[in-house]
Amino acid sequence: MSLVTIQHLTKIYSNHVSVRAIDDVSLALERGAFAALAGPSGSGKTTLLNLVGGLDRPDRGTIVIGDAEITAMPAGALADFRLAHVGFIFQAFNLFPVLTVLENLEFVPALQGRPAADRRRRARELLAAVDLAEVGDKRPNELSGGQQQRVAVVRAILTEPEVVLADEPTANLDTANGARLLDLMERLNRERGVTFLFSTHDPQVMARARRLIRLRDGRVEGDEQRTPAGEPARP
Amino acid sequence: MLFLTMAWRNVWRNRRRSALTVSVIALSLTFNILMRGIGDGFHEQMVDNSVRANIGHLQVHRKGYHDDPGLNRTLPDPARVARAIRALPALRGYSLRVLGDGLASTDENSAGIAIVGIDPAQERTVTTISHAVTEGTYLGDDAPRPVLIGERLAATLKARLGDKIVLLVQAADGSMGAQLFHVSGIFRSGAPDLDRGVAYIRRQDAQDLFALGDRVTEAVVLLDASAAVPAAQAALRAALPVEGAGACEVLSWNQVEPFLEQFIVLDDAFFYIIVAILFIVISIGILNTILMSVFERVREFGVMMALGTRPRQVVRLVVLEAAVLAAVGIAVGGTLGSLLTIYFAENGIDLSSFAAGAASIGITTTMVYSRLTVANVVLSNLAVFLLVVLVALYPAVHAARLRPVDAIRHV
Amino acid sequence: MKLGITAAAGLLLAAALRVAAAPPDALAIARRSDEALKGKTQHARVSMTVRTPDWERTLDMESWYANPDRMFIRITAPAKEAGTATLRIGQNMWNYLPQVERVIKIPPSLMLQPWMGSDFSNDDLVKESSLVTDYTHAIEGEETMGGDRCYRLVATPKPDAPVVWGKLVLWIRVSDDLPRKEEYYGENGDLRKVLTFDDIGPAGHRPYPMRWTMRSIAKPGHETVLVFHAIEFDRPIPDRIFTQQNLKRVF
Numbered sequence: 031m032s033l034v035t036i037q038h039l040t041k042i043y044s045n046h047v048s049v050r051a052i053d054d055v056s057l058a059l060e061r062g063a064f065a066a067l068a069g070p071s072g073s074g075k076t077t078l079l080n081l082v083g084g085l086d087r088p089d090r091g092t093i094v095i096g097d098a099e100i101t102a103m104p105a106g107a108l109a110d111f112r113l114a115h116v117g118f119i120f121q122a123f124n125l126f127p128v129l130t131v132l133e134n135l136e137f138v139p140a141l142q143g144r145p146a147a148d149r150r151r152r153a154r155e156l157l158a159a160v161d162l163a164e165v166g167d168k169r170p171n172e173l174s175g176g177q178q179q180r181v182a183v184v185r186a187i188l189t190e191p192e193v194v195l196a197d198e199p200t201a202n203l204d205t206a207n208g209a210r211l212l213d214l215m216e217r218l219n220r221e222r223g224v225t226f227l228f229s230t231h232d233p234q235v236m237a238r239a240r241r242l243i244r245l246r247d248g249r250v251e252g253d254e255q256r257t258p259a260g261e262p263a264r265p
Numbered sequence: 266m267l268f269l270t271m272a273w274r275n276v277w278r279n280r281r282r283s284a285l286t287v288s289v290i291a292l293s294l295t296f297n298i299l300m301r302g303i304g305d306g307f308h309e310q311m312v313d314n315s316v317r318a319n320i321g322h323l324q325v326h327r328k329g330y331h332d333d334p335g336l337n338r339t340l341p342d343p344a345r346v347a348r349a350i351r352a353l354p355a356l357r358g359y360s361l362r363v364l365g366d367g368l369a370s371t372d373e374n375s376a377g378i379a380i381v382g383i384d385p386a387q388e389r390t391v392t393t394i395s396h397a398v399t400e401g402t403y404l405g406d407d408a409p410r411p412v413l414i415g416e417r418l419a420a421t422l423k424a425r426l427g428d429k430i431v432l433l434v435q436a437a438d439g440s441m442g443a444q445l446f447h448v449s450g451i452f453r454s455g456a457p458d459l460d461r462g463v464a465y466i467r468r469q470d471a472q473d474l475f476a477l478g479d480r481v482t483e484a485v486v487l488l489d490a491s492a493a494v495p496a497a498q499a500a501l502r503a504a505l506p507v508e509g510a511g512a513c514e515v516l517s518w519n520q521v522e523p524f525l526e527q528f529i530v531l532d533d534a535f536f537y538i539i540v541a542i543l544f545i546v547i548s549i550g551i552l553n554t555i556l557m558s559v560f561e562r563v564r565e566f567g568v569m570m571a572l573g574t575r576p577r578q579v580v581r582l583v584v585l586e587a588a589v590l591a592a593v594g595i596a597v598g599g600t601l602g603s604l605l606t607i608y609f610a611e612n613g614i615d616l617s618s619f620a621a622g623a624a625s626i627g628i629t630t631t632m633v634y635s636r637l638t639v640a641n642v643v644l645s646n647l648a649v650f651l652l653v654v655l656v657a658l659y660p661a662v663h664a665a666r667l668r669p670v671d672a673i674r675h676v
Numbered sequence: 677m678k679l680g681i682t683a684a685a686g687l688l689l690a691a692a693l694r695v696a697a698a699p700p701d702a703l704a705i706a707r708r709s710d711e712a713l714k715g716k717t718q719h720a721r722v723s724m725t726v727r728t729p730d731w732e733r734t735l736d737m738e739s740w741y742a743n744p745d746r747m748f749i750r751i752t753a754p755a756k757e758a759g760t761a762t763l764r765i766g767q768n769m770w771n772y773l774p775q776v777e778r779v780i781k782i783p784p785s786l787m788l789q790p791w792m793g794s795d796f797s798n799d800d801l802v803k804e805s806s807l808v809t810d811y812t813h814a815i816e817g818e819e820t821m822g823g824d825r826c827y828r829l830v831a832t833p834k835p836d837a838p839v840v841w842g843k844l845v846l847w848i849r850v851s852d853d854l855p856r857k858e859e860y861y862g863e864n865g866d867l868r869k870v871l872t873f874d875d876i877g878p879a880g881h882r883p884y885p886m887r888w889t890m891r892s893i894a895k896p897g898h899e900t901v902l903v904f905h906a907i908e909f910d911r912p913i914p915d916r917i918f919t920q921q922n923l924k925r926v927f
């Protein structure tokens with residue numbers, strides 16, 4: 031059974047001209063997926079991720095995550111759904127500058143009402159797991175871009191969401207740091223079964239995905255399961 | 266807790282701006298507390314002056330006397346009234362008086378006046394008129410029929426110490442009473458009504474002049490503090506008949522002189538108008554800073570909401586930040602305002618430049634001593650705090666209404 | 677043009693009618709009434725009874741008056757006030773108080789105070805002649821008052837006149853111009869005092885009201901009654917009567 035089911039999704043922006051940013055897209059994303067959304071700039075990657083993350087509303091079509099149809103939820107419920115079930119990684123990292131790394135990691139569990147000691151322990155654990163234990167008490171602006179984005183990945187997966195959505199997570203990183211980030215995401219996907227859907231137009235990043243969904247002009251142009259470089263194919 | 270940390274650190278992100286906002290809050294609170302403190306002190310002094318100059322805290326008359334005073338309404342059973350008064354716990358002093366209208370004349374001039382017949386020793390326990398004597402004595406010499414007059418009445422009558430004054434009255438029996446008095450003292454109370462229009466004579470002389478026998482028209486009571494008035498008033502009302510033939514009325518200073526309280530109400534209204542204007546001005550300033558700090562962080566709010574923060578929680582964060590600003594401002598301003606108020610309570614403020622106006626409303630001193638009350642501090646702090654929080658609601662709601670998709674894209 | 681002529685004719689006719697129905701001359705009536713009450717001079721024995729809800733007392737007195745504005749009153753009984761005297765010359769007024777052997781000049785500020793505790797004010801004594809000169813007059817019909825046909829005369833103060841009343845209304849007997857009643861209105865139009873003239877009888881060779889009653893409206897139960905026991909008109913009064921020396925004279 032698939033984790034995310036998208037059916038006949040259409041999103042039209044109509045300012046001066048009307049743009050079909052997403053045009054009748056139907057997709058299914060299986061649990062444990064490590065999928066990339068690829069396509070040139072303006073192909074609708076960000077729009078699709080926003081729709082799946084419940085940050086934006088489609089004009090037509092439905093999105094079901096787990097057994098919840100998020101396209102039918104009222105705004106408040108949608109915020110709660112995101113809090114409980116969706117992790118986000120942003121292109122520009124978007125850590126809170128006034129909070130330390132640990133506090134940033136605690137933000138989502140705090141919103142969820144988890145006890146302070148628990149969330150702090152878990153934040154430390156995961157930070158250590160990604161080899162960032164020593165930056166826990168630093169502020170984001172004291173970290174390199176690569177470090178910040180790795181913290182952002184930890185923030186996204188900390189509360190074990192059903193799916194983590196990442197919009198061009200490596201776009202602001204150099205190649206080496208981009209590769210390291212992908213390593214981390216891959217590891218989390220493999221070791222913890224975190225489902226990732228990330229967008230990119232970087233062929234090196236596409237090469238790491240196990241499923242590649244190609245968008246063009248808001249339509250799915252191609253959808254292939256693949257064996258990423260340097261990884262054994264699964265049975 | 267994490268929100269409080271965020272709010273606190275957000276406030277200090279732009280130190281200069283926040284310091285400025287805190288200063289504005291602190292200064293307006295200081296102003297508020299100090300002005301209120303001066304007003305409180307001034308009003309209490311005003312009441313105290315009136316109470317101590319003439320009217321006392323409480324007056325007892327025959328029922329109906331206050332609305333229509335006259336010699337036909339003398340105090341029923343003064344001995345009983347005096348006993349009831351002496352039983353009051355907070356009593357400082359009381360005086361049984363004869364009050365009536367009359368004409369004072371010298372060879373030079375005449376003036377319509379109020380004649381107050383007092384027992385000098387008894388009156389001294391209630392009013393300060395004995396301290397106001399500037400020439401001669403306080404009805405104290407041995408000559409028959411002394412009269413103590415205010416300096417403005419003395420000027421009108423062209424009367425000097427030792428001069429003879431005729432007091433002409435209509436007595437209680439309707440006859441015309443006239444007696445020769447001699448000026449034994451001249452006083453300056455600073456209250457125009459007293460200095461211009463009152464002659465004090467001995468109670469016995471007044472009873473003769475007004476053909477009153479041993480009757481008096483009023484009992485005036487001074488208490489330890491004006492706070493004791495309601496209890497004492499109730500006690501006297503319970504101890505004295507308030508209905509029937511020998512009924513008495515027991516009036517508090519503000520019933521005797523409603524003008525005083527009206528002035529205070531008016532003065533307070535004026536103060537609150539000024540405070541309202543001040544609050545409007547500072548609200549605009551505070552609104553501006555909070556709006557700016559919200560606009561600078563649109564993307565942050567977008568991220569917060571994308572991560573699942575509810576709009577209500579965004580409102581709470583922004584309001585919390587304003588509350589932090591307010592709390593710091595209140596800590597500073599509340600302390601400063603209280604200290605200044607205490608300083609001026611000790612040292613006073615010289616308002617001699619307003620004295621001309623003050624005299625016309627019964628102010629007899631140009632020094633005003635402020636007074637710090639718990640109510641002032643609590644209410645001022647609360648008002649400023651609520652104001653800031655209320656002002657923050659607009660930017661807070663604005664932030665909460667941001668759409669995460671737009672906000673995150675915002676640069 | 678034709679209309680103009682008609683209108684002019686109409687106006688002329690109206691004017692003629694008004695002359696024909698000319699009302700009595702109000703000023704002349706006021707003047708005659710004033711004269712009828714005062715004469716050229718007056719010398720009288722009067723008793724004044726003041727009634728209030730709390731007490732009632734009677735003063736006997738002797739009074740002299742010389743038109744237009746001189747008056748002298750001396751109280752002869754009871755003993756407490758006997759010898760008390762009031763002298764008025766024009767706008768000036770003095771009281772003599774035998775108890776203290778002093779003459780007191782009554783200041784203008786006390787003109788509205790009661791005279792000798794009565795319902796007459798000092799002003800009532802001082803301002804009597806001003807009915808003619810200080811007011812404008814209008815006759816507003818005729819009414820029957822105490823069985824007599826009377827003019828109803830309304831006296832309104834002239835703009836700058838030193839008058840404390842807002843309006844006076846007088847009922848004046850048509851037959852001989854004697855007043856029967858006067859109403860005193862305050863400046864806001866409320867009735868303050870009512871003076872009635874009764875017991876009209878012969879005084880020498882003229883009719884005269886021997887009993888005057890001043891009733892206070894503001895103070896219910898307060899009234900003052902003047903009763904003339906003897907009155908003589910138009911006999912010369914020596915000037916020494918109207919002097920401050922005379923005030924202090926032991927009589």
Ligand SMILES: Nc1ncnc2c1ncn2[C@@H]1O[C@H](COP(=O)(O)OP(=O)(O)O)[C@@H](O)[C@H]1O
Binds near residue numbers: 043045049072074078
């Ligand atoms: N808020 C918007 N208003 C109008 N048009 C938009 C808006 N966001 C995106 N678009 C348009 O929708 C299309 C898809 O954009 P986007 O999803 O951002 O593509 P990508 O992320 O692949 O570059 C583009 O043509 C873009 O111009």
Ligand SMILES: [Mg+2]
Binds near residue numbers: 075076077
């Ligand atoms: Mg994009």
